[in-house]
Amino acid sequence: MxxxxxxxxxxxxxxxxxxxxxxxxxxxxxxxxxxxxxxxxxxxxxxxxxxxxxxxxxxxxxxxxxxxxxxxxxxxxxxxxxxxxxxxxxxxxxxTHDLGEAERLADRVVILAGGRIVADATADALADTLGRETQVRWSLDGHVHVHATHAATRFVRDLLNGPEGSRIGGLEVRRPSLEDSYLALVDSALEASITTEEAA
The missing domain is CATH 3.40.50.300 (P-loop containing nucleotide triphosphate hydrolases)
Incomplete structure (x- = not known):
């Protein structure tokens, strides 16, 4: 070869x-x-x-x-x-159908639904266009707290620089996954397709 x-x-x-x-x-x-x-x-x-x-x-x-x-x-x-x-x-x-793999490997993601392209962007941009919020989770004095925000970096910075910042543990920031974006986009595309067929 x-x-x-x-x-x-x-x-x-x-x-x-x-x-x-x-x-x-x-x-x-x-x-x-x-x-x-x-x-x-x-x-x-x-x-x-x-x-x-x-x-x-x-x-x-x-x-x-x-x-x-x-x-x-x-x-x-x-x-x-x-x-x-x-x-x-x-x-x-x-x-690939493995969205975790696509998220790890791809600089750009193209999502197909019904044989048509319904999205073409980075994984982060797809989450942003859908208006999905990032979840910030942390523990303080044995209690778990969760906050949803569109400005996760600023929120975490303020949280750690605040009066209780030194006592915060288990900090986790979870952006919407490519799977979340995929499901929302495909559902939206299928709904639009059904509406178009009904109108015809």
Whole structure:
């Protein structure tokens, strides 16, 4: 597979990747001499990723790449994607139903509902456009307090600089998740679609 890319290599972007380095990158170094039919489902998914990046692509399309991976392999895959984007400036287009994964990996999120794009922004911007508040939770003298706010940074700063700031523990700031945004946007899109169909 790698030989297909050798004529496209440059000094800045040598192609293909060294096979041993590539297998190490995807966590299959110990399977270098194994036949593909002997690999587990998760190991085959990792091999698929290796095949996808052997030629050092400038644009990489991934469809549900972590399906079937155990948590350790999934974390390793996320680190690999960050390295491809940060160190090699690879553009990655990833489709996933795992919204936590999308939130961890994506600079930009496109949400589809009914075959149409209903949102295209960062995860934070999606939460902001929906007007969702951030929850701040903390404990003070054995009591748990929760406050919802649109200005979490300012609220936490004031809280910690206040007269009881030194006694505050268990501070947690929870912004609306991508899942919260996704559900709200898809529900809204479906409602709009139903209303349009009824009007027609």
């Amino acid at each position: 790698g030989s297909l890319y050798s004529e496209y290599g440059t000094v800045a972007r040598p192609r293909p990747r060294d096979a041993d380095t590539l297998l190490d990158l995807v966590g299959l170094a110990d399977k270098a001499d194994a036949k593909i039919r002997t690999l587990s489902g998760g190991q085959r998914r990792r091999l698929d990723v290796a095949v996808g990046i052997v030629g050092r692509p400038e644009v990489l399309f991934l469809d549900e790449p972590t399906a079937g991976l155990d948590p350790d392999a999934r974390r390793g895959f996320h680190e690999l994607i960050h390295a491809l984007v940060d160190e090699e400036e690879t553009t990655v287009l990833l489709t």
